[in-house]
Amino acid sequence: MNTGTKQGRxxxxxxxxxxxxxxxxxxxxxxxxxxxxxxxxYFVDKRLVERIQATGAENFRAWFVALRFGTDGAxxxxxxxxxxxxxxxxxxxxxxxxxxxxHMLGEVAARKRPGGRIRIWSIPSSTGEEPYSIAIxxxxxxxxxxxxxxxxxxxxxxxxxxxxxxxxxxxxxSVAQLPQPYLKKYFTPCGKSESESxxxxxxxxxxxxxxxxxxxxxTDPADTRRFRDIDIVFCRNLLIYFDxxxxxxxxxxxxxxxxxxxxxxxxxxxSMSRMSSLFTMRRFPDAMVYQRPx
Amino acid sequence: MALKKATxxxxxxxxxxxxxxRDTDGLVAQLNDADISVRRWAARDxxxxxxxxxxxxxRLAQESDASVRAVLFSSAARLGGSGVVNALLPLLRSEDAGxxxxxxxxxAGLPDAVTPHIDRLLKDTDSDVRIFAxxxxxxxxxxxxxxxxxxxxxxxxxxxxVGAALEVLAEVGTPETLPALRSAAxxxxxxxxxxxxxxxAIVRIGAx
Numbered sequence: 001m002n003t004g005t006k007q008g009r010x011x012x013x014x015x016x017x018x019x020x021x022x023x024x025x026x027x028x029x030x031x032x033x034x035x036x037x038x039x040x041x042y043f044v045d046k047r048l049v050e051r052i053q054a055t056g057a058e059n060f061r062a063w064f065v066a067l068r069f070g071t072d073g074a075x076x077x078x079x080x081x082x083x084x085x086x087x088x089x090x091x092x093x094x095x096x097x098x099x100x101x102x103h104m105l106g107e108v109a110a111r112k113r114p115g116g117r118i119r120i121w122s123i124p125s126s127t128g129e130e131p132y133s134i135a136i137x138x139x140x141x142x143x144x145x146x147x148x149x150x151x152x153x154x155x156x157x158x159x160x161x162x163x164x165x166x167x168x169x170x171x172x173x174s175v176a177q178l179p180q181p182y183l184k185k186y187f188t189p190c191g192k193s194e195s196e197s198x199x200x201x202x203x204x205x206x207x208x209x210x211x212x213x214x215x216x217x218x219t220d221p222a223d224t225r226r227f228r229d230i231d232i233v234f235c236r237n238l239l240i241y242f243d244x245x246x247x248x249x250x251x252x253x254x255x256x257x258x259x260x261x262x263x264x265x266x267x268x269x270x271s272m273s274r275m276s277s278l279f280t281m282r283r284f285p286d287a288m289v290y291q292r293p294x
Numbered sequence: 295m296a297l298k299k300a301t302x303x304x305x306x307x308x309x310x311x312x313x314x315x316r317d318t319d320g321l322v323a324q325l326n327d328a329d330i331s332v333r334r335w336a337a338r339d340x341x342x343x344x345x346x347x348x349x350x351x352x353r354l355a356q357e358s359d360a361s362v363r364a365v366l367f368s369s370a371a372r373l374g375g376s377g378v379v380n381a382l383l384p385l386l387r388s389e390d391a392g393x394x395x396x397x398x399x400x401x402a403g404l405p406d407a408v409t410p411h412i413d414r415l416l417k418d419t420d421s422d423v424r425i426f427a428x429x430x431x432x433x434x435x436x437x438x439x440x441x442x443x444x445x446x447x448x449x450x451x452x453x454x455x456v457g458a459a460l461e462v463l464a465e466v467g468t469p470e471t472l473p474a475l476r477s478a479a480x481x482x483x484x485x486x487x488x489x490x491x492x493x494x495a496i497v498r499i500g501a502x
Binding site: 017019020022023026027065068069070073117135138145146150209210213244245252255256276 | 368
């Protein structure tokens with residue numbers, strides 16, 4: 001275990017008391033919406049100790065005061081990064097895709113003429129797992145897919161992940177949640193056979209061509225201005241990495257890209273009420289989402 | 295129908311000539327437009343126009359649409375500075391809770407510009423304003439927050455203001471604030487809530 005040194009002495013790692021944990025948990029929940037139960041003590045304590053040592057603080061209290069009153073928010077951002085799990089794969093948090101095909105699209109379609117256009121925006125695209133998951137869900141699980149013209153837009157600030165998304169090559173881990181019939185229908189092994197593919201899969205060009213990828217900065221009005229009449233936004237596990245003001249600005253920007261009555265889905269631990277008052281909450285059997293008022 | 299094949303222009307509205315002029319004076323004028331979306335876009339774009347800070351903040355008291363008001367506050371926060379602070383401080387006296395809370399949220403994010411006003415706010419003749427000042431301290435990123443709150447515990451006559459300060463100190467209190475906590479418990483010895491809140495804050499600070 002890493003220990004700090006001070007004046008040549010090896011210091012014991014800082015101890016996180018029950019009161020410390022409670023103080024941290026309340027603060028972190030207030031700032032991010034993420035709630036840590038006492039059952040998560042091991043996970044949380046380990047990372048708190050890492051941050052205390054990384055910042056050179058003498059103990060939890062000193063570190064917490066610096067965190068609480070730090071003017072640049074840098075330590076809070078570091079904390080968010082270590083306390084959240086970053087992973088993307090196909091059909092991640094699929095209950096929201098269920099909500100899309102079972103409920104949200106029904107309301108959206110009811111406001112469209114037959115054959116009308118429905119717009120869905122996935123941001124960030126990351127390496128494409130989310131927008132392609134949306135495409136597969138629409139093709140396989142939305143009964144009305146042939147009756148409307150659906151546009152899938154997907155954006156990211158990182159040009160490298162955008163390129164990866166358009167290459168469309170995925171690891172076995174990334175596709176592990178896909179039902180086998182979908183894997184066989186929409187992917188081909190990268191090698192001559194599945195056994196020679198090294199576990200990598202290439203998504204069909206038809207799906208790649210069904211997503212319009214773009215490079216944008218969500219907090220830049222000049223970028224988001226181009227997006228209008230979006231019916232469903234998936235913005236999951238992105239805003240948590242923003243500071244409070246940037247989060248508000250991003251939520252307000254997405255509001256203006258959306259059609260009245262449009263829906264927005266956030267990550268399971270994110271809450272729009274902490275970011276912006278513009279949206280109303282909607283509870284569906286599959287998921288809780290947010291809606292731009294009609 | 296089904297999935298539309300993506301093209302370069304899929305779903306993206308080309309931005310050619312803007313519908314409305316985007317200079318400072320033009321945008322300020324659009325804050326009074328009859329169209330809510332025009333006002334909201336103007337409010338958003340004014341975040342890049344420091345000269346418009348006063349006009350932006352002045353619009354807050356008149357704006358009836360919640361979405362426009364939200365963006366006005368966000369743009370004020372992005373502009374920052376003493377001009378914004380001076381324009382928002384009067385909103386602490388507003389009867390409109392939305393205006394008050396929006397102002398507090400923005401002010402809390404401008405510690406350098408707001409700290410010269412803290413002492414005066416904590417001495418305001420209106421106890422509600424003093425409570426709002428304590429609420430502001432609860433979110434202010436400034437190392438002096440515990441000391442300001444300690445002064446409230448030592449000298450504030452209104453029990454509700456002291457109660458508000460105790461709530462904040464339960465999170466940010468330090469061992470140096472312990473004497474002030476005990477003083478508050480003594481001054482309001484007959485108030486059960488104050489006693490409870492002091493005890494909780496002392497536990498949270500980790501004092502024996």
